Amino acid sequence: MKKLLTIFLTAAMALSFAACSNSSTSSAQVADNAQNTSQAENKDEQSAAVSDTANDDTSAENNDSSEGGKILVAYFSATNNTEGVAQKLAEGLGADIYEIIPEQPYTDDDLDYNDSGSRSSVEMNDPSARPAISGTVENMEQYDVVLIGYPIWWGEAPRIMSTFIESYDFSGKTLAAFCTSASSGFGSSDQALRSAASGATWLEGERFSASASQEDILAWANGLGVK
Numbered sequence: 001m002k003k004l005l006t007i008f009l010t011a012a013m014a015l016s017f018a019a020c021s022n023s024s025t026s027s028a029q030v031a032d033n034a035q036n037t038s039q040a041e042n043k044d045e046q047s048a049a050v051s052d053t054a055n056d057d058t059s060a061e062n063n064d065s066s067e068g069g070k071i072l073v074a075y076f077s078a079t080n081n082t083e084g085v086a087q088k089l090a091e092g093l094g095a096d097i098y099e100i101i102p103e104q105p106y107t108d109d110d111l112d113y114n115d116s117g118s119r120s121s122v123e124m125n126d127p128s129a130r131p132a133i134s135g136t137v138e139n140m141e142q143y144d145v146v147l148i149g150y151p152i153w154w155g156e157a158p159r160i161m162s163t164f165i166e167s168y169d170f171s172g173k174t175l176a177a178f179c180t181s182a183s184s185g186f187g188s189s190d191q192a193l194r195s196a197a198s199g200a201t202w203l204e205g206e207r208f209s210a211s212a213s214q215e216d217i218l219a220w221a222n223g224l225g226v227k
């Protein structure tokens with residue numbers, strides 16, 4: 001019975017996001033938010049472990065600049081999905097990894113896309129919103145390639161990704177974005193980021209499901225020719 005309910009909710013969620021609309025609400029979205037809520041709770045437990053490796057500027061041993069260049073995987077993840085993809089990507093490439101941590105963490109209420117007054121709704125309705133980031137990438141100059149990950153929020157990259165991209169000079173670097181979503185495709189979700197870092201060479205981005213295999217994730221990265 002529980003399995004049937006899960007299948008039903010998953011299918012309903014996929015339909016609800018197909019339109020990528022900020023204004024539409026449905027009970028399926030509420031169901032997904034409940035899932036996000038429990039994921040967010042898990043995130044609290046896991047974030048300490050992740051930030052140890054993400055933000056201490058440690059280099060993976062084989063992040064060798066003599067090949068395609070030194071690679072950084074930088075990601076924001078509110079409920080862990082993008083984090084899982086980012087970790088598989090960085091581990092597979094031998095890249096450094098950096099978590100974009102909001103100065104003010106997103107609560108479950110903040111992530112409630114059924115509430116037009118929620119923080120995420122308000123931010124995404126304001127293209128100039130720039131949520132503050134806690135911490136910085138040390139020595140961004142050392143990276144030749146930056147792979148940038150985020151969850152899709154109403155078809156776009158969350159505004160905090162604009163904060164990130166505007167915080168550094170990416171001129172001359174090679175960039176590519178990846179995202180996770182409930183069902184939306186990659187679309188033009190990196191458009192604002194591309195505009196903000198127009199001096200970089202942007203490669204084609206990719207959308208992954210939360211459960212994407214490392215093989216699939218690396219197939220995208222290797223296809224970019226960055227390694």
Ligand SMILES: Cc1cc2nc3c(=O)[nH]c(=O)nc-3n(C[C@H](O)[C@H](O)[C@H](O)COP(=O)(O)O)c2cc1C
Pocket residue numbers: 017020021036076077078079080081082083111112113120121150151152153154155156180181182183184185210
């Ligand atoms: C505010 C908000 C808006 C979202 N908008 C979309 C959307 O437009 N399309 C979609 O497929 N999923 C959407 N989702 C679902 C997330 O993209 C999906 O759960 C993603 O994997 C979450 O990644 P994270 O765990 O790294 O935060 C949205 C989630 C939130 C919280």
